[in-house]
Amino acid sequence: MSKVNQFKPDDHKIVTSAVSQAEKSTDGEIVTIVTSESDHYGDVAWAISGLVALTALLVVSLFPDIYLNIIDWLAGGWSGMTALPYWTLFAFSAMKFFGIRLILIWKPLLFILIPPPIKKARVRKRAVSLFRVTTDHRTVGRTGILLYLSMHEHRAEIVADEAIVAKVEPSIWGDAMIGLIDLVRAGTPGKGMAEAVRQMGIVLTEHFPKTDQNPNELPDRLIEL
Known part of the structure; x- marks a missing residue:
């Protein structure tokens, strides 16, 4: 996959900071990944x-x-x-x-x-694959969650670990996805991912408030593929 040139160093800082801030009030662990495309098609x-x-x-x-x-x-x-x-x-x-x-x-x-259903399926497949590598079962409380953005398909996915899936309906992430897509369309993808992370943090804090028994186990930095 080719590199995403829309993301500048400042975008990385914005997203990383948003993840660190969101995780201060929750045991949830947010992983962020951005790529130019999810498949060669x-x-x-x-x-x-x-x-x-x-x-x-x-x-x-x-x-x-x-x-x-x-x-x-x-x-x-x-x-x-x-x-x-x-x-x-x-x-x-x-x-x-x-x-x-x-x-x-x-x-x-x-x-x-490319028909939209094919793009949707390929992005989802790639997101699930990356989730299994980076997030799945890698936290003590099974509270990892992946925010994945695929730029050329204009699509994003949120994939969560089992503890989160058990408590949070997929539709709850709608505000996070809307905030992300709107800002990406406006030409500020870094701010879009940061806003999505903020919205995800609100949900995670409600269901998984911060405790002393859950260390920071996943990287806060934005991963660019």
């Missing part, structure tokens, strides 16, 4: 290329006269073709397939074409 690019190639082949099969006239015009009226040979259909489809795949190397276009 190579399989999606190949699938789109195949769909375009098959669609083009279908159009040629349904309207062969259009293409025969084009070939005849290119040949100066001397092509003599009355039907498209199979090799031209294969060549046409291959050109469409690999041509589209080359175009989709340009990520901004690819991300426009």
Whole structure:
């Protein structure tokens, strides 16, 4: 995954400070991770290329006269073709397939074409995977929680450990997500993550107030992948 250049050193300080402040009043442990994208989507690019190639082949099969006239015009009226040979259909489809795949190397276009449900599923899968590595079962009270932001997909996820899941409904994190997304859209992703952390801290303090038996076990710093 490529680095996220939207996050400057000051953004890291803002988020880290927000995590430290939020954890002063709760046994909850907040981990923050930001990445440019959650997947390379190579399989999606190949699938789109195949769909375009098959669609083009279908159009040629349904309207062969259009293409025969084009070939005849290119040949100066001397092509003599009355039907498209199979090799031209294969060549046409291959050109469409690999041509589209080359175009989709340009990520901004690819991300426009990826269906939102696929983006949502890939971001969630990546968030859960990172949660298992960085947060899951790594605190004494099972009170770890991950805030994950994927910039190119314009999506964020909150994944919590079992003790938090048992007490807090997923919908409760709505204010945190709204605060995050609004500020990211405004061009201040660091402040967005800090605001989400603040909102998460309020919820965690209500359900898991600070005790003396729960040390700081997870890093407060923003992790950038």
